[in-house]
Amino acid sequence: MSATTIDASRLTLLLNELRLPAIKHLWQQFAQRSDKEGWPAARFLMALAEHEVAERDRRRIERHLGEAKLPVARREFALEAAIQRLDRYHLLILDDLVYVTKDQAETSVLFELISARYERRSVLITANQPFGEWGKVFQDPAMTLAAVDRLVHHATIFEMNVESYRRRTALARKKTGPGRTAQYATTKNVESVTPSDNQTGT
DSSP states (O other): OOHHHHHHHHHHHHHHHTTOHHHHHHHHHHHHHHHHHTOOHHHHHHHHHHHHHHHHHHHHHHHHHHHHTOOHHIIIIIHHHHHHHHTTOSEEEEOSTTSSOOOHHHHHHHHHHHHHHTTTSEEEEOOSSOGGGGGGTOSSHHHHHHHHHHHHHTOOOOOOOOOOHHHHHHHHHHHHOSOSOHHHHSOOOGGGOOGGGGSOOO
16 A cells, blocks of 8 residues: 555545545546646635535535425525526626525525526625625525625625715705695596697797
8 A cells, every 4th residue: 555545535534523524525626637637725714614615515505405395396496596586697686685684485485596607607796784784685604605706706896885865855844845735736626627628828
């Protein structure tokens, strides 16, 4: 038994102990590629870590979909078909993403949509909370981290610390009063319109 085989066997045991199954299956393949292409150690480690996270995300989504107890036609076909339909659009807009708390099944679907469009199609998201509050969207902290990581990778982020225009309009309306009275705010009844109403004075 060579030293390489002994090291590989020991590494397999260590990866099992650390519960890193994706790295256990991929490290030799990536090691060969790293040696061939002269990767820095940091790139080699990053590649392994990214695949481990992606595999965990995939298993987590499968688990959440299973817990949602959706019918097998809906779980496996309807969702995939819906994502494929959305794939026709180069830009997808998700407005007020953090506004409503979502359950596990909904967050799993949302994460799958984000993952499907990652580095392929554009997504524009508006939210009234910073990323630190996105635990309200993705109840699983690991899923929150993975989703935010994908969204910000190639993103342009606009942070607007401005007053709500709705609040500003409401305050302005309060200062100026309620506006015109009801008798002038609505049009006259058609039956009560006289010929002189439709004629201009001379």
